Amino acid sequence: MASAIDILTDSFERVSGSLHRVLDGLDDDQLTGRIDPEANTIGWLVWHLTRGQDAQISDVAGTPQLWLEDGWVDRFDLPFAANATGYAQSADEVGQVAGVSATLLADYFDAVHARTLAYIASLSDGDLDRVVDTNWDPPVTLAARLVSVVNDDVQHVGQAAFVKGVLARSQK
Numbered sequence: 044m045a046s047a048i049d050i051l052t053d054s055f056e057r058v059s060g061s062l063h064r065v066l067d068g069l070d071d072d073q074l075t076g077r078i079d080p081e082a083n084t085i086g087w088l089v090w091h092l093t094r095g096q097d098a099q100i101s102d103v104a105g106t107p108q109l110w111l112e113d114g115w116v117d118r119f120d121l122p123f124a125a126n127a128t129g130y131a132q133s134a135d136e137v138g139q140v141a142g143v144s145a146t147l148l149a150d151y152f153d154a155v156h157a158r159t160l161a162y163i164a165s166l167s168d169g170d171l172d173r174v175v176d177t178n179w180d181p182p183v184t185l186a187a188r189l190v191s192v193v194n195d196d197v198q199h200v201g202q203a204a205f206v207k208g209v210l211a212r213s214q215k
Contacts, residue, residue, distance in 0.1 A: 047168045051189055052160060058196040059156050062089065065203045066145040074148075075141050076210045080134065085203045087140040089148045090119070091129030092199035097155045098128050099192050103175050103185055104162045115151050119143055163189070 045053075065085065074086035083091075094110060101108040110116050116125050122139050129137075171186035183191075 047171055047186065048163060048166055051163050051193070054193045055156065055159055055163070055196075058193065058200055059152070061197075061200045061204065062092075062152055063149060065089070065200060065207055066149050069145045069207070071142070071144065073207070073210055074143065074145060075138070076206070077138075078206055078209045078213075082134075082206070083137050083202065084140065085206050086143050086148065087129065087132075087137045088199045088203040088206070089152065090121075090140050090143065091132075092196050093148070093152045093155050094128040095130070095195055096159060096192050098126075099188060100155070100159050100162055103188055104158075106158075106162075109151075109154050109158060113154065115154070118147060119151070 066089065069085065075084050077084055097108050097110050106112075111125060121127075121143075123132075123136070166185075171184060171189070173185045174182045175185050175188050176183035
């Protein structure tokens with residue numbers, strides 16, 4: 044029987060596979076293409092889901108964010124505050140995630156993904172009941188936070204796949 048840790052690991056691995064399939068073969072125009080003037084771009088979606096995962100996993104693990112610790116913030120050179128994750132950004136801000144290659148996006152994601160898997164591997168099923176955020180009613184457990192991260196990732200990688208498909212059809 045699979046443990047909760049096994050299921051979480053599999054869930055994050057599936058996000059990784061989907062993300063790499065989305066990024067495969069994309070050029071800068073496709074990464075910044077929009078299906079309408081207000082829509083999110085593939086580049087922004089991938090950056091945002093990775094930033095969110097980095098920030099949330101770092102928070103529950105008690106470790107610095109890779110974005111800051113490993114210099115990704117400098118490599119991306121985006122015009123946002125260093126702690127920005129994309130949450131509640133405007134359409135104009137979404138458009139500012141430009142000049143970022145699919146390789147750079149994938150490399151940052153892979154670093155965050157590796158850290159996420161290492162953190163999950165360090166846990167036991169019993170650890171998942173630990174309360175990690177008392178600002179909610181009921182308080183948020185580690186299990187709920189990790190499922191929330193997976194849920195956000197799945198939604199955003201699915202959105203990116205949709206945008207990729209729409210852009211590909213519009214170029215025919």
